[in-house]
Amino acid sequence: MxxxxxxxxxxxxxxxxxxxxxxxxxxxxxxxxxxxxxxxxxxxxxxxxxxxxxxxxxxxxxxxxxxxxxxxxxxxxxxxxxxxxxxxxxxxxxxxxxxxxxxxxxxxxxxxxxxxxxxxxxxxxxxxxxxxxxxxxxxxxxxxxxxxxxxxxxxxxxxxxxxxxxxxxxxLIHEHGRRPASRQRDPAIPQEPMIQRAITLMDTNLETPLSIRALANELGISWRRLDRLFSRHLAMSPQQTYLARRLDNAYRLLSETPHSIMDISLATGFASASSFSRAFRHYYGSTPSQLRQQAVSNHA
Incomplete structure (x- = not known):
């Protein structure tokens, strides 16, 4: 209804x-x-x-x-x-x-x-x-x-x-009309210290992403335990969470800054604009260039 x-x-x-x-x-x-x-x-x-x-x-x-x-x-x-x-x-x-x-x-x-x-x-x-x-x-x-x-x-x-x-x-008192590529949900970070530490490490290593094993080593736990923690508290794997945070940051940069798509792809840990574009489209439903065009037209 x-x-x-x-x-x-x-x-x-x-x-x-x-x-x-x-x-x-x-x-x-x-x-x-x-x-x-x-x-x-x-x-x-x-x-x-x-x-x-x-x-x-x-x-x-x-x-x-x-x-x-x-x-x-x-x-x-x-x-x-x-x-x-x-x-x-x-x-x-x-x-x-x-x-x-x-x-x-x-x-x-x-x-x-x-x-x-x-x-x-x-x-x-x-x-x-x-x-x-x-x-x-x-x-x-x-x-x-x-x-x-x-x-x-x-x-x-x-x-x-x-x-x-x-x-x-x-x-409708609907403050902002959301874009088609907006995500349906933004899961809150659970009050689990190890998860919070892991996500902090992810957010400080967006340009050069850590491997999940390296992330687990930084936390002093096994990668299997890290995987179980993310599955239990976020219903996502560490890899999925890491990629989501990189792409969310890319979305913000595309929407709010004039940086080139290539620069944004490198700043969020992608080796090429093509790999960035594929991951972004799969996650958001539109390409980085389409989102950039929407952002430009909305501010014109």
Whole structure:
């Protein structure tokens, strides 16, 4: 329900501010009956799958256990929408249905971070990333929750300009519209002294990263124990955490400084701009040059 209303409310507010119906929407359920959301609230809809009007775009919104709702009827209907030229997208776990229909192969999408590993295992041909939202001419997706606000604000900005998007954002008391490549989560450093010491060492050795064995030696413990500590407290390996902190620093440098991409890649421990670009895109969903272009246009 959070993702659903977060997507709709910015559009409703845009209509109210502009005084015209800039956006319209229809709510569709499988059988046309009301849908009970995961919070127990009942949501009325406009039509069933087979009575649904033809629309230029369709957002599939799903929550927990999305695969339990996927069957041949839904897959056939989604494929028919695609063949009719409808632009398809997923919110929260909605991409499961689109992927099951074979409509996301070789495309980049995002969905809620809890499902990323499972989704990748089930649909290896889909490039899934942990970003806030993804928008292309072929489709769109967002991570659910409040990320749908950012995706709708982006839609308003692209169709009707920055001024209206800012007015809607102000009405929502949504201080900053997040970029598509923004991370979904920023795990807090746990109150575990050895983890804190390890992360401090990582942060002071970004330009010339330490090996995990060298890091463990500095801490006076075995690398196996270090790996177990990170797995228990962060659900990530030391290698994954180290890479994440290097790339987070790179994101800040790209957004806030005029340093060249090559200089930033070296400052964050990458031997070449190409290896930096690959790691950055896999982590954020966009390349360093794309992020730099966004930062320049936003400050123009």
């Amino acid at each position: 959070v993702a659903f209303f977060s997507a709709i409310e910015p559009l409703r507010i845009a209509n109210r501010i502009d005084g015209r119906p800039l956006f319209e929407w229809d709510l569709i359920s499988r059988d046309g009956e009301p849908v009970i959301a995961s919070n127990g609230m009942t949501l009325a809809v406009n039509s069933s799958l087979h009575a649904a009007p033809k629309v230029p775009s369709l957002a599939v919104c799903a929550s927990f256990d999305p695969e339990s709702c996927i069957d041949d009827e839904l897959i056939d209907w989604l494929r028919a929408c695609h063949l009719e030229g409808c632009v398809l997208g997923g919110m929260d776990t909605g991409c499961y249905a689109l992927a099951a229909a074979g409509l996301l192969n070789d495309k980049t999408v995002t969905l809620h971070w809890e499902c990323l590993s499972d989704f990748h295992a089930h649909f290896p041909r889909v490039d899934v990333v942990e970003s806030i939202y993804e928008v292309t001419e072929e489709g769109f997706s967002c991570a659910g929750g409040s990320a749908a606000i950012d995706m709708s604000l982006d839609l308003i900005r692209r169709r009707h300009g920055d001024v209206l998007a800012k007015q809607v954002r102000d009405q």
